[in-house]
Amino acid sequence: MRSSAPKLADIAKAAGVSIAAVSIALNKTGSPRVSAQLRERIIQIAREMGYKPNELARALAEKRTRLLGLVVPMRDPIFFNQFIAQALSGIQSALMRRGYNLLIFSPTGKPGRETRDQMLESRFTDGIIFINTRSCTSQDVNKTIDELQRAQIKFSMINSYYGKAPINYVGVDDAAIGQAAAEYLAEHGHRQVAFFSGSATLPGHQRLVAGLRKGLAGYGLDLPQERIGCTGYERAEGIRILDTWFSTKRKRPTAIFTADDQLLLDFYDYAEMRGISIPGDIAVLNRGNTGSSDHLRPRPTTFTIPTFRMGELAADLLIDTIENAGVLPQRVFLPYELIPGSTA
Structure with a gap:
């Protein structure tokens, strides 16, 4: 049994090559100085010997830190948020999978924007992943992209960007989700549809409204402004909006579309507080994260967003551009899925 971790010299001796050849094979994968066949043999020997590269030496050889930054501009604790x-x-x-580590930047300035300190700190990483949250307006998102590009910082972005800048971006088409939601509810006989949302300034909200109106219009229906409720994620404001909608049977909606899981939970709490039956008194359709509302009863009918895959793909796209200067940025809209429940 080997008493200490194998070194490059040990691998070189086992492979019958120079230490320089081993270093090139393990650290400079694109170098023509070592043939592909020899490189594979050296890597296999290193793997069998249990060799683990010194990360600092590897970073110096590659001129990279193998460290990515994560920026989540939200004042609330991010790990309690299911989407994040x-x-x-x-x-x-x-x-x-790709041998990188993550550095998380905590917000210190205006929510919705990367701070100047974070911009400076991100230079110690190979690139950053920026997640747009419910704090990010369209202006915030565009300003962030502009500042990152001018600073020549490699980045990828997740969620709620609908502009045309050539960036690495992963999200979903919220206009399509809104339209599909409207068509689903209309096909199930609903003529009075309401939209329970967070903030009118959010890009996702605006796209969902546009989609809902387009889908309803195909059935000769509309979504008037008084049936669009933005709570600002404040419980008291949500109760006020819902009390207005449910004050009289004549004006109350027959179906509500909730913009995310937090708003769905708020509506379930309201329905229990006011003695409203779901779906007996009101149908509920949700836009949410995969699996996050499985514990609710009745089980909600939900258009689910592949949030895990969004994060995974955003990281892969960023690493691809870091490791290969010839790779062009990609914008990817992932498919959503309707998960049947018993609420709509």
Whole structure:
């Protein structure tokens, strides 16, 4: 049994090559100085001997830190947020597979924007992953992209960007989700549809509204402004909006579409508080993260977003551009899925 970790000299001796050849094979994968066949043999010997590269030496050889930054501009604790937690799990999966580590930047300035300190700190990483949250307006997102590009920082972005800048981006088509939700509810006989949302300034909200109106219009229906409720994620405001909608039977909606899992939970709490039956008194359709509302009863009918895959793919796209200067940025809209429940 070997008493200490194998060194490059040990691998070189076993392979019958120079230490320089071993170093090139393990650290400079694109170098023509070692043939592909010899490189594979050296890597196999290193693997059998249990060799683990010194990360600092590897970083110096590659002129990279193998460290990515994560920026989540939200004042609330991010790990309690299901969307962030699932995206982070996907990011971690990609980084473990590709040999990178993660540095998380905590917000210190205006929510929705990267701070100047974070911009400076991110220079110690090979690139950053930026997750747009419910704090990010369209102006915030565009400003962040502009500043990152001018600073020549490699990055990828997740969620709620619908502009045309050539960036690495992973998200879903919220307009398509809104349209599909409207068509689903209309086909199930609903004529009075309401939209329970967070903030009118959010890009996702605006796209969902546009999609809902387009889908309803195909059935000769509309979504008037008074049936669009933005709570600002404040419980008291949500109760006020819902009390307005449910004050009289004549004006109350027959179906509600909730913009995310937090708003769905808020509505379930309201329905229990006011003695409203789901789906007896009101149908509920949700846009949410995969699996995050499985514990709710009645089980909600949900358009699910592949949040884990969003994080995983965003990390892979960023690493691809870091490791290969010729790789062009990609914008990917992942498919959503309708998960049947008993609420709509």
